[in-house]
Amino acid sequence: MADNPIFSFHSTVLFVNDVEISKKFYTEVMGEEIELDLGKNVGFKSALAIWDGRYGRDVIFGAADTNGEDFSSKRMLEIYYETEDMEQTFDKLNAAGVEFVHGVTAQPGASSPSVSLTRTVT
Secondary structure: OOOOOOEEEEEEEEEEOOHHHHHHHHHHHOOOOEEEEOOOEEEEOOOEEEEEHHHHHHHHHOOOOOOOOOOOOOOOEEEEEEEOOHHHHHHHHHHOOOOOOEEEEOOOOOOOOEEEOOOOOO
């Protein structure tokens, strides 16, 4: 790993069908501690997060027509990184040939803008 990475791992997001059932499972069964609960997304102290799958689909893909597809983690997963310099990070990833779902956007609950590199698994 580089001495001064321009971005760093932040968390893994699981997209779920029912946040409340998943929150109960991860806290009561798996022993996770909640760091941030925004209702439709919950972050745990361990860097795991759960998001309502439909909400996640709308945040990442916007108003894209998804034909009612399943966006639980059976089909979609996000590994989240944060950066101090979004422009530099975007340029580096773009130069590496990364395909973006969307450009730089503000995300709910985030302290800085983000881009999504998310791909669905078929």
